[in-house]
Amino acid sequence: MAESERLSECIEWIDLSFVERKRTPEWAIQVGIRCHLASMSTRDASQLLDELGVQRSHVTIHNWVHKADLQPISTVTTDQLAIDEKVIRVNGDDYWLYGAVDPETSEILHVRLFPTTTKQTTRWFLAELHRRYQLNNVEFLVDDADYLVNVLEEDGYRFQMISHGNRNAIERVFWEIERRTSSFATSFNHLNPKTAESWLQALAVRHNSRQS
Structure with a gap:
């Protein structure tokens, strides 16, 4: 062949x-x-x-x-979603990567990159997640990330603070992102934030294709 x-x-x-x-x-x-x-x-x-x-x-x-404008597309197969945020370096500046993962399938549902982490950016991320997947009564699994916990509590979401079990799904995904970006010295140099976000979303599509 x-x-x-x-x-x-x-x-x-x-x-x-x-x-x-x-x-x-x-x-x-x-x-x-x-x-x-x-x-x-x-x-x-x-x-x-x-x-x-x-x-x-x-x-x-x-x-x-x-x-190609690749965007992660999946379906929610569980009543729980693991969400987290992580610092990503873009041209020497800190940006915050928000991610949501289905712990049953380890598929990435949504990723966004923001120049800061605040209650407003957290609400934008959660609103986009709901708009894409029409989530109802989903329980979010989070660690002790301040803004995530504060917004989930203030806005009446169901959530559980947990550092193990099903929440490990998003830790594994973030570890994979770190491994994949190691060729960029754990940061994105010479890329604008929009291009870095596009690359991360494309990576999520590739990740999901390997889970199916």
């Missing part, structure tokens, strides 16, 4: 409707995006495609990732 055929098997989870011209084989776009999301630099992904007979620059691969 040709290498390009082997790599193109079982990878069609990326919607390529953003492609306007057909000058690049779709399998090559899929491979380029997947390799980058698997922590390969865009330059290394470009070199891999070159070895497979498709010459595309690292800039082109970068554009593929962000034009």
Whole structure:
């Protein structure tokens, strides 16, 4: 079996409707995006495609990732969701990554990146989560993160403060994000926050495809 055929098997989870011209084989776009999301630099992904007979620059691969506008899409299979926040470095500044994970499937439901963590950013994140999944009577699993706990309590959400059990699902996901971003020296350099958030959302899509 040709290498390009082997790599193109079982990878069609990326919607390529953003492609306007057909000058690049779709399998090559899929491979380029997947390799980058698997922590390969865009330059290394470009070199891999070159070895497979498709010459595309690292800039082109970068554009593929962000034009794909990948967003995590899942279904809630449990009456509990694990949520948390984590500091991510973007060009030397601290940004806060909010995430929600289904502890039953370990799928990522939603991720957002904010320049600060406040009650308002927490409410934005929770409102977007509800709007996307129409959550009713879901119990949120949180640790002792101040703003998450305060907002959940003030706004009447059901929640449980817990540092083990089902909540470990989001800890494992955040650990995976840390591992994947290690190639960026645990931070995103030379990227604007919107691009960093787009990359994290695309990573969530890849993560979910591996859970199914």
